[in-house]
Amino acid sequence: MSTIVAGQSLPESRSSPAFRFAMLLPGGLVTFFLILFALGLVLFLAFRGNDGSLLGAGLTVANFATVASEPLYWTVTLRSLAIAGLVTLATVVTAYPVAYYLAFHAGRRRGLLLFLVTLPFWTSYLLRVFAWKIVLAYNGVLNSALIESGIWSEPTLAFLNTPAAVVVTLAHAYAPFAILPIYVALDTIPKSLLEAASDLGARPFTSFRRVVLPNSMPGVLAAALVVFVPTVGDYVTPAMVGGPASTMIGSLIQSEFGKANDWPFGAALSVCVMLVILCVVLVARGADRRFGSRT
Amino acid sequence: MSTARTEANAGGRWLGAYVLAYLVFLYLPILLIPLFSFNDSIQAAFPLQGFTLQWYATLYGNPALSGALANSLVIGTIAASGATLCGITVSYMDLYGRSPLAATISAIARLPILIPGVIVGISLLILVNLVGFGPSRVAIVLGHILVALPTTVVVMRSRFAAIPKTIREAALDLGASDWTTFRRVMLPLSLPAVLSAFMLAFLTSFDEFIVVFFLAGTEPTLPLYIWSQLRFPRSLPTVMALGTAILVASFVIAAFAEVLRHRGLGTARRTAAANPA
Numbered sequence: 001m002s003t004i005v006a007g008q009s010l011p012e013s014r015s016s017p018a019f020r021f022a023m024l025l026p027g028g029l030v031t032f033f034l035i036l037f038a039l040g041l042v043l044f045l046a047f048r049g050n051d052g053s054l055l056g057a058g059l060t061v062a063n064f065a066t067v068a069s070e071p072l073y074w075t076v077t078l079r080s081l082a083i084a085g086l087v088t089l090a091t092v093v094t095a096y097p098v099a100y101y102l103a104f105h106a107g108r109r110r111g112l113l114l115f116l117v118t119l120p121f122w123t124s125y126l127l128r129v130f131a132w133k134i135v136l137a138y139n140g141v142l143n144s145a146l147i148e149s150g151i152w153s154e155p156t157l158a159f160l161n162t163p164a165a166v167v168v169t170l171a172h173a174y175a176p177f178a179i180l181p182i183y184v185a186l187d188t189i190p191k192s193l194l195e196a197a198s199d200l201g202a203r204p205f206t207s208f209r210r211v212v213l214p215n216s217m218p219g220v221l222a223a224a225l226v227v228f229v230p231t232v233g234d235y236v237t238p239a240m241v242g243g244p245a246s247t248m249i250g251s252l253i254q255s256e257f258g259k260a261n262d263w264p265f266g267a268a269l270s271v272c273v274m275l276v277i278l279c280v281v282l283v284a285r286g287a288d289r290r291f292g293s294r295t
Numbered sequence: 296m297s298t299a300r301t302e303a304n305a306g307g308r309w310l311g312a313y314v315l316a317y318l319v320f321l322y323l324p325i326l327l328i329p330l331f332s333f334n335d336s337i338q339a340a341f342p343l344q345g346f347t348l349q350w351y352a353t354l355y356g357n358p359a360l361s362g363a364l365a366n367s368l369v370i371g372t373i374a375a376s377g378a379t380l381c382g383i384t385v386s387y388m389d390l391y392g393r394s395p396l397a398a399t400i401s402a403i404a405r406l407p408i409l410i411p412g413v414i415v416g417i418s419l420l421i422l423v424n425l426v427g428f429g430p431s432r433v434a435i436v437l438g439h440i441l442v443a444l445p446t447t448v449v450v451m452r453s454r455f456a457a458i459p460k461t462i463r464e465a466a467l468d469l470g471a472s473d474w475t476t477f478r479r480v481m482l483p484l485s486l487p488a489v490l491s492a493f494m495l496a497f498l499t500s501f502d503e504f505i506v507v508f509f510l511a512g513t514e515p516t517l518p519l520y521i522w523s524q525l526r527f528p529r530s531l532p533t534v535m536a537l538g539t540a541i542l543v544a545s546f547v548i549a550a551f552a553e554v555l556r557h558r559g560l561g562t563a564r565r566t567a568a569a570n571p572a
Contacts, residue, residue, distance in 0.1 A: 015392075019473040024397060026377075027385035031403035034441050038418035039410075045421060054424050094317065101314045105307040113314065115553055120321055122495065122549035124502035126518045127538045130525065131324040134331065134339040134535075141327060144340035175321055204306065226408060233411020236505060240525075250413040257417050257509065267421075270414045277409060 039274075045267035056264040063268030073252075073269075080249040081276070083163060084232035087170040091227045092220060094171075095178035099219075100212075102179070103186035114183070121176035129240050132169040136160040136241060161243025169241050170231050177230075178223040185219020186212070217291040221284045228280060233273055249273055328542065332535035339531065350536035360537070363520035367501055370432055370516060374439035375496035381440065382447025382492050387477065390455050391463070401452075405445045412505030415441060420509045434510040442506055443496035450495065450556065454488035455481065487555040494552040498545055517541065 041055075046063055048056030067073045098117060106113050120128065135141045136159035143155035159165060189212060197207035235250035242248075249269060256266025331339040335347035354360060381404065388394070389401035407415060416438065423434040458481065466476040482489070504518040511519055521537065524530045 015473050019477075020388075020392065020394075023384045023388050023392070023477075024400065025384075026381045027388070027400045027404055028396075030377075030381050030440060030444065031385075031400050031406075034419065034422070034437055035403055035406055038422040039414075041421045041425065042414065042418045054421070097310055098314050098317050101307070101310040105310055111557075115550070116318060117321065118553075119546065119549055120325060122498050122502075122552075123325065123542055123545045124504070124518060124538070126502070126504040126521060127328060127542060128325060130521075130534070130538065131328055133525075134327060134531070135324055137339070139338055139340055141331075141339060141341065144338075144342075148341045172320070172324060229409055230411055233413045234505075235413055250411060253413050253417060254508075257420060263417075263421070266417060270417060273411060273414065277411075281409065 042267045042270050045264050046271045047268075048264045050262045050264045054263075063265050064272075066265065067268055067272055076247055076249055076252060077272070077276075079163070079246070080232050083166055083170070083246070083248065084228050086167050087174065087231045088224050088228045090167070090171045091175055091178040092182070092223050095175065095223065096182055096220070099179050099182035099186055102183050103189075117179050118176055125173055126236065128173045129169055129237050132165070132172065133160070133240050136165050160241055161245070163242065163246040165241040165243075166237050166246045166248075169237050170234060173237070174227045174231060177226045181222035181226065182216060182219040185216040185222075189215045214291055218288050221288050221291075225281065225284055229277055232277065325542065328535050329539040332532065332539045334532075337529060337532055339535070350532040353533045354536055354540070360520060363515050363517045366432065366514050367517040370435050370439065371497045371500040374436045374443060374500040375493050377436065377440040378443035378447045378496040378499075379451075379489060379493045381444055382451045382496075383482075383489065385444075386448050386452035386455055387481065389452065401448065404448045407441055408445050412442070413509075416506040416509035419506070423510065430510050430512040432512070432514060434512070435507050435516065438506045438510045439496075439500035439503055442503055443499040446495050446499060447492040450488055450492040451485065454485045454556075458484050491552040491556040494548050494555075498548050498552075502541070502545060 045056060047059055047061065049058045049060050049062065051057040102110055102113055102117075133140075137143070138155055138157055138160065140160070142159060143152075146152040147155065193211055193215070194207060197211045198204075202210065232248075233250040233253070234248060235254040238246045238248045238251050249272075253266050253269050253273070256262050256269065260266075327339070330343075332350055333346050333348070334343050335349070336344040385397075385401050385404050388397035392398075419434065419438050419441070420430065423429055423431070423437070428434065462484070463476060463481060466480045467473075471479070502518060503516075504522065507516055507519060508522075515523065517537075521534055524534050
């Protein structure tokens with residue numbers, strides 16, 4: 001029997017149903033129940049009225065009408081998009097040269113450097129944000145260092161509780177997210193392409209602009225996405241270093257499920273955030289296709 | 296050609312300096328926490344006021360803190376086991392199950408990357424209230440399985456994919472059942488990755504704050520304990536001492552996980568090279 005099968009791919013019928021069931025069960029439960037069903041609940045709740053019960057009452061679009069008609073929600077949404085957009089831009093632009101160095105110049109130090117840039121990813125996000133709070137505070141590290149070194153004579157309130165503080169803190173907290181996807185994209189560019197460009201007389205900058213950059217765009221887009229998604233919904237950083245002028249959409253959702261206690265409205269805000277992310281993903285997909293995805 | 300190479304080398308040196316500056320930016324704020332945890336002052340400010348261990352001493356004999364630590368350890372262990380089990384089965388079936396269902400499950404399992412933590416948190420909050428047990432340690436475990444799932448799936452998938460196809464086919468040809476092939480061949484070959492996935496999932500759970508904020512009942516985890524202490528300026532040095540301990544533990548576990556992940560790959564390639572198909 002084995003001689004008949006050898007060399008061919010194995011027929012699917014050999015998989016026993018019991019094995020398949022046991023292997024698909026844990027993942028199936030988690031993905032369908034904890035992810036799809038839970039997200040379905042959010043969508044359902046978004047179309048309900050708040051009567052204090054768990055799943056609300058009636059069927060209504062009032063929550064979405066409120067989101068659309070109140071200027072506050074437009075302001076906060078646009079601010080979240082602006083902050084997340086700036087953070088994404090800053091993270092990707094600063095990460096690109098690092099990824100480039102790792103892919104083409106690091107040599108024997110590559111393993112160590114890759115490890116060093118990804119290590120902060122595995123440390124507490126809360127502690128990374130907390131670190132910035134002690135840096136930016138009125139009687140904090142930055143102010144005291146500036147006074148100690150004689151650059152300034154008095155501490156300034158200008159650092160903490162500003163949208164700029166949120167951008168810097170988030171850009172630092174999510175910096176490790178951006179390097180890996182770009183590095184992988186750069187590393188998988190066939191070396192023959194670079195040799196061809198140089199053989200055909202392209203200067204290093206031309207070959208970077210015409211060969212390396214376009215070929216690494218799938219990685220850049222993936223990096224932008226993994227930074228944009230968690231930052232656009234963040235509520236911890238605005239609360240720690242942002243002050244009232246940098247309330248983000250995540251902060252509003254958090255308060256609707258906390259103090260404000262209007263779950264259906266919070267669910268509607270969540271649906272809006274997911275729609276925004278869906279648009280961003282579709283745009284990224286489109287751009288990815290234009291650059292000829294290799295993934 | 297030679298000018299191009301010199302230019303490239305000069306460019307490489309500039310880039311190297313940039314990478315160094317980037318690493319300083321990455322680590323400097325984090326390293327301030329250990330620095331000021333030894334500083335003999337309530338303020339985290341320069342000039343330093345002298346060396347002290349008193350903030351570490353306040354960590355001992357604090358029942359709220361040790362309770363939170365125990366919670367975090369238990370939840371982290373259970374959630375990491377769950378996430379690793381799911382990561383193994385989901386990625387194995389995705390690669391070898393050859394069914395649309397397995398591929399779909401694998402795709403959905405990586406979906407949490409595209410959902411902000413706050414929405415994962417509130418969706419599970421609604422779910423656990425609907426099911427009946429509400430915010431609790433069980434709820435946190437479910438949340439952390441979800442948050443760690445993309446990591447375990449990605450780690451295990453790349454591991455299984457690196458095992459030469461011929462090894463699995465040989466086992467099946469020799470009459471081993473699917474279950475035997477999985478348990479006696481594929482799983483032992485990917486054991487380092489299993490451990491690595493478990494440790495990374497544990498770290499994810501241990502340090503997670505955004506989702507756990509919505510799912511905790513009366514028993515907080517360590518990050519929630521830290522959050523509750525941040526309101527009191529007097530407890531900031533204690534938070535920094537605790538933070539230092541957490542950072543050191545995270546660095547050690549992450550480093551160990553990283554070493555395991557790469558060591559495992561080397562063994563599989565050598566095995567394959569020694570037994571060419």
